[in-house]
Amino acid sequence: QSVLTQPPSVSGAPGQRVTISCTGSSSNIGAGYDVHWYQQLPGTAPKLLIYGNSNRPSGVPDRFSGSKSGTSASLAITGLQAEDEADYYCQSYDSSLSALFGGGTKLTVL
């Protein structure tokens, strides 16, 4: 049972927009800790997608965006492409400085 809650799965057709939520509590996201997102393609290691709630590392397309409000955060993907099919994880911290991960969301491109 992950401390950060994500939907197990989301889906969308090519070209559509999908969002993935990440819900925490006043002990983690709500306490002011930033949220970060990772993309894990099948059979590969996780890759940083968004850091500091809404920042994209070099090389990540601007179709990916992140936001944070209160005790939750969201990852939005616009112009959905087949290559976006992957597992997505949110990550934050708590006051004990233990890293926290969401349970992961499987994105299916229909």
Add this chain to the structure above:
Amino acid sequence: EVQLVESGGGLVQPGGSLRLSCAASGFTVSSNYMSWVRQAPGKGLEWVSVIYSGGSTYYADSVKGRFTISRHNSKNTLYLQMNSLRAEDTAVYYCARVMVRGLSSRWFDPWGQGTLVTVSS
């Protein structure tokens, strides 16, 4: 290029020990926070341990007292010594550099390719 390469995984019996290595290139391990994160088969990511640049170490409750994180500065390598292994420790183990911004923002980048540890008789 910043890169991490893990090694040392394999099959071990319950109660046994294993040491994982993570060789870094393109940056200095001892100047950074470094972590291990694991992923059980078909499951999500679980943080395991961190070592700060100053040498302090921290562990998830699930491995505390059994696992030890360390580094070899001249080899620019991170280690994870795993003792008293249990079936539930079976996972792919990733090493990752911890990026830090202020007191409230830490993230993992880059990640190694992972090494599989299987605990089974």
